[in-house]
Structures are given as structure tokens and as C-alpha cells.
Amino acid sequence: MGVKYNDKEKQFHLFNEKISYCLGVSPDGEVGHLFFGKRINEDQTLPLLQSRGIRPLMCNLKEDEDYTKELALLEYPAFGNGDFRSPAYEVLQGNGSRVTNLTYHSYDIYSGKKSIPGLPAAYTNSDDEATTLEITCRDDVAGLEVVLFYTIWEKYPIISRHASIRNVGTDQLTIERALSCCIDFPDQDYNWLQFQGAWGRERVPVERNLSDGITAIESMRGHSSANYNPFVIVKRANTDEENGEAIGIHLLYSGNFLAQAEGDVYGRLRFEMGINPKWFSWPLKGGESFETPEVMITYTKSGLNDLSQNIHSFINNHIVRSNYKNKPRPILLNNWEATEMNFDEEKILNIARKGKEAGVELFVLDDGWFGKRNNDYAGLGDWFVNTNKLPNGIAGLSKKINELGLKFGIWIEPEMVNEDSELYRAHPDYVLGAPDRARTLGRHQMVLDFSKKEVVDNIYDQLYGVFADTDISYVKWDMNRSITECYSLGGDPDKQGTVYHRYIMGVYDLYERLRKAFPEILFESCSSGGSRFDAGILHYAPQTWCSDDTDARERIRIQYGTSYGYPISSIGAHVSASPNLQTGRATTIDARANVACFGTFGYELDLNEISEEDFERVKEQIKFMKEYRELLQFGRFYRLSSPFKKNLSSWMVVSKDQSTAIVAIYKDIKQPNEPVSLIRLQGLKETALYTLNGEKEFYGDYLMESGIPSIWNEEPWYATEGDFTSKIYVLKSNVTK
Ligand code: DGJ
Secondary structure (H helix, E strand, C coil), X not given: XXXXXXXXXXXXXXECCCEEEEEEECCCCCEEEEEEEECCCCCCCXXXXXXXXXXXXXXXXXXXXXXXXXXXXXXXXXXXXXXXXXXXXXXXXXXXXXXXXXXXXXXXXXXXXXXXXXXXXXXXXXXXXXXXXXXXXXXXXXXXXXXXXXXXXXXXXXXXXXXXXXXXXXXXXXXXEEEEEEEEECCCCCEEEEEECCCCCCCEEEEEECCEEEEEEEECCCCCCCCECCEXXXXXXXXXXXXXXXXXXXXXXXXXXXXXEEECCCCCEEEXXXXXXXXXXXXXXXXXXXXXXXXXXXXXXXXXXXXXXXXXXXXXXXHCCCCCCCCCCCCEEECHHHHCCCCCHHXXXXXXXXXXXXXXXXXXXXXXXXXXXXXXXXXXXXXXXXXXXXXXXXXXXXXXXHHCCCEEEEEECCCEEECECHHHHHCHHHEECCCCCCCCCECCEEEECCCCHHHHHHHHHHHHHHHHHCCCCEEEECCCCCCCCCCECCCCHHXXXXXXXXXXXXXXXXXXXXXXXXXXXXXXXXXXXXXXXXXXXXXXXXXXXXXXXXCHHHHHHHHHHHCCCCCHHHEECCEECCCXXXXXXXXXXXXXXXHHCCCCCEEECCHHHCCHHHHHHHHHHHHHHHXXXXXXXXXXXXXXXXXXXXXXXXXXXXXXXXXXXXXXXXXXXXXXXXCCCEEXXXXXXXXXXXEECCCEEEEHHHHHHCCEECCECCXXXXXXXXXXXXXXXXXXXXXXX
């Protein structure tokens, strides 16, 4: 692993055992792209894939009439100088010009990787895990310097990139576009896989063909959103789960974003990703710099399961920071669907007691414990206990919960305020809102202006008081509306284009301060379910509530889609009541648990209200989860059969030593006289003999080449039961290597 520099040709080759990423200086001094893909020999000089010989209507400099940027592959292209594709950045200069031209200036190579001030970023645990190349480019006319950061990871087919934009002159500059990366592919025979949805149906994989023209997804909601996830896969059309080339690109950012692929008419493809340039405008005085968020670019030639497995492991080892890093997550019981805001201490203790009896480890008190919070109209912003509901305070309740032998967790929504709150009455200027205009509400609430430090400080002080006073082990951080009228009241009119970004920096700042003050707390992020599920937020909160839709059937789809870009240990998944609150659909308690166990696992219902038979099943489920959660949450995860394509869907996890695996098979709709299908397993040791649920025995090769049949002669599970049934198989062998 490392970076090889060819001084004569001015070429840089980042490589590890699996991948190569190569760049070099183009004839006009700009940094050009040479290659990205499977590892190639690092000793060769690579051709600049730029056709020479000027063509009609193409533009060139007088000094080199044979060279045009229009045909070049570039690393961080500019606007207005002959490359007519989308630029990676745009800078408005004092004289009104937006034309810039960055040329290569110098480089630096070092072991390890730097953090990015105020932003999430992948990190090394020791310097030998990664090598970083910094390329400095300059535009002396504009007084502009851009440093391009590239980190190659020793054990992962992953490149981390971001850019730092500096004003090295004296005149003020305004950054109007500052994307995190541009990847120019030499051909455009790719498909694009995006993860889209809405509340209750998040991260559905949708594949689109990339041809000429622009394909893009974005968020302008102020959070990464359920609509489009800031993770896309650029893949060959025939790449499937087991075979083929694909590149996954994550933006480590939780605010407005843009991901775009532009096919040009010369058969090339430009991929770009970063902060959404819409209503982004960042004044930069002499001496100041701006850091773009980081992108994580993962490569595979071995199919989408391989891509996801590398992503899962990388996020767990190099993005997540928490005392719970790589540790099994506590089995929790949350009161939201059981009580909503209608509870008192006794009701809560009653639910918690039953949870303890079932084997739950952590009780989470959701929305409704603070201020005048009896409904959606009041209380947000007032982070002190509602003593009408909890006369002994949060500290008193948590003590009683602890005495039951349970840990205690709490819900917060720190970025929001209700009109009916002490905070808003005291500080009406703390909210985002355009001057002299009505404010749009969402769930009757307004968004606090987290671009202002005093607002973040106020919320920090309030929350610090609650956390310091109480034995809190877990915090669910919610965010239940998108941002509108994004204007910072009383702020400089010239700086309003910075507010969306400063807002999310404020969120990260509050997370960071609370994390540091209370390192023992497990944070779970949430945004009306999974509307802020991104790789950036996982740097602060290692798990995210995946969706408010806890229906067993829907959850298979939501968790399946989420697994492409995010580890199983990050997927908040609970068993809730049946019929389901969101869909009205009835499913068995096992159908619900068989999905939730491929996640952080917990319950979201009043266990006093289920049948004795179901309660016995809950006890068994918790026992099972305690035995296998490490494998379920951190094992090698394979998608086997897609719920978006098949009536029988399936996934599995395999332990590192291949001795244990857990397979789940889910049936959607019961058909009469149904066909027999086989689910082919993956990741097993071919020569190992596996026992399935302690009964049948098969060798790994058979299970992978033939598969588990949907109908066993002596076990007609699929034949007799109805819709939405499922089955879990635990496979064990005595393989140790
Ligand atoms: C939305 C979350 O997704 C739910 O789980 C719950 O916490 C509610 N908010 C509470 O208001």
C-alpha cells in the first residue's frame, strides 16, 4: 500500500493489494485523471486519456493548439475555461469573474490521515493503516489555492477524498460550488443505483441506465433525507450480488447534497458529489479556507455483496466512534408505540418491569417527558422534566428503572422548538425564518437556528443538565421536519448562503460536545425514522432508527435496501405491535423478530398487552439474540434473494471463521400449490459439514451450489403457513480455520 510518485512524468499512483487510483499533471498544468480500478502495476507510465488534435468548436490555449479541456479527464475541473461539463467548484472573484484555472503546484505524501475540522471523516487507528496524498493547485490570478486530499487504505478497496479551498490573496472570494469529488470515467457503460423513498418506505434500490446527459439526485431539505440517500453505486449493467464491477460513493455529510453523473457526447462519464450548490454561497476572506465534506469511494470487481461487506467493515472500524464501536448493542424496549406521549411514571415502570421479565437490557423513554409536552404542539426546546407526568423527575425515574436491573435511555429532539415553549417565548430570534414572511411549520414545530453558536450553547447547557443529573446510557436524537425558510435572523445578508451548511456544522458540534462529555452514552440518530441515515451521522451516533415503519413485510425491504450502504449494526430495528400501526397489517411475533434481529434489535410495544404464548416467544427471541447478536450485527452479511424481485427473499450472516452462519428466508404472499425454490447460500466453507438448526446436515459446497429448498419433505412450513411467514436457520460446523 502507498503512493508512488513518478517525478519525470508527474504521475501519482495510489495503490493497495486490491485497487489503483492514478492521477497526473495534464499538458496545461491541471490535475488530470489517469485510472481508477483493480490494482495495476504501479511502475508503468500511464497515458493521459485525452485525445489531442483540436476539433471544430473546441477551445484551446494559444500555447498548445492541440489540447482542449473538453476531451480531458480531470480531478477537480473548473468553470469557464473550455471544459463544458459540470465543474467541481466555482469561485466568484471581486471583479465579478467566475473564470478560474487551477494548476498543479506541489504535493505531499504521508502515512495516516488528517481529520477535517468540524466535519465527520474516516480516521486511522494507527498511521500505518493509510497513506495520504495532498495535491496543491493554485490560481494566482484569483488568489486561490485548492488542496486535493486522497487517502488510500491498506486493508480496504477504498479511497477517501475531500478538498480544501483557500483564499491566498487579499480580495474576498465567494465559493458558489464546492463539491467533494469529481471522478471522470473513460467510458459511460454504467448503471446507477440510488436508494430512494419517503417516510415509512426508505432506501428502495432503484437502478437507472446512465447514458448521455445528466442523472442526479439531491437533497434541499437541510438533512440528507429519506427521499434520496447520499450513497450511490455506479455499476456495470450486468453486475449482480456475486459478480461484476461496481463503485460505491458515500458522502459523509448529513445536510443538502448533490450526486450527479454526466455522460458527455464523447462517451465519457463525469461523476460528482458534494454539498448541494443550490443556495450555497460562502464568502472567503484572505487567509480563510473552506473544507468540503469527505467522500468514501469503494471499488469492487466481485459484485455488490463484496462492495457492501467492505463498506460495512470500513464504517464500523474507521467512521464509527463510540464506546460501542464493534460491540453488540443492548436489547432495548421503547415506549413510543405503546404510549406515545400519554404516560406517567407508573405506566412506564409497568412496561419496563415486563421488559425486564422478558430479558430486555435497556429501557428507552421516548418523546413526551419534558416541558409542556402532552401533544405535538408544545414543549420542544424546554429540556426539563414534565413533573406532572414524572413527579420524581427523570433522575427519579431512571433510578427506579436501574433498580429493576435495566439501563435507562432517553429521547431528545434538540434542533427543534414549538411556539408554545419557554425557549421560544424567551428567544423568538433563535429560529430559522425569512424576514417578514410566514414560517412554514412541520409537525407544528420550527427549526432552531443551529448556525448560531449561542443557540447550540443554550441547548447544550440544557441537555448537559439532564444528562449529568441522571444515569443515562442511551440517547435517541430525533429530527422531525425538513428545513424551510433557511434564513438566519439578524445575520449578515451576504452570509445567508452559508446557513444550511453552518446549521449542520452546529448539529455536529452539539453531537461532538455531548459525546465528549458523556462518552458512555450510546447515541442513536433518528429523523422521523430514517430520514437522516448517512455515513456522516454514523461518526457521531453509531446506529440510526431505520424507519418508523416497523411492519415486518415492509421492514424486509427497508433493511435490505439500507444494507447496500450501511452496516447491520447501524440499523435500528424493533418488534412492534400487530396489527402494525403504520400499515394495519397483522403478522406473527416471530415474523417481526426474524426481521428485527438483523439490526440493533429491541421492542416497541407494551409487552403486558400481548398473549402469554407470544410473551414466551419474546423470551426465546431475546435469548436467541443474546446468543447470536455479535454475529448478526457484525458478521459478514450477504443479500441472497431480493424482496423487490422475488416472493421468497433471503439474507444471511457468516462468522469470520465460517463456523457459524444464520440464514433468514422470508415469504411474502402465500400461493396455493406453490413452486419449490432454492436459496443458494454464500460465504460458507465448501468442505465443512454444517448442521442446520441442529438437525439436517449438509456440506458447505452443496448449500452454496444447490441451496436450501423452500419445501422440505418432512417440514412443510412454506406449504401450510400463510402470508409473511419466515424461517431462521442457524448453521454450525466445527470448522475453526
Ligand atoms: C419520530 C420517531 O421516528 C419515532 O420513533 C418517535 O421517536 C417519534 N418521532 C416521537 O415524536
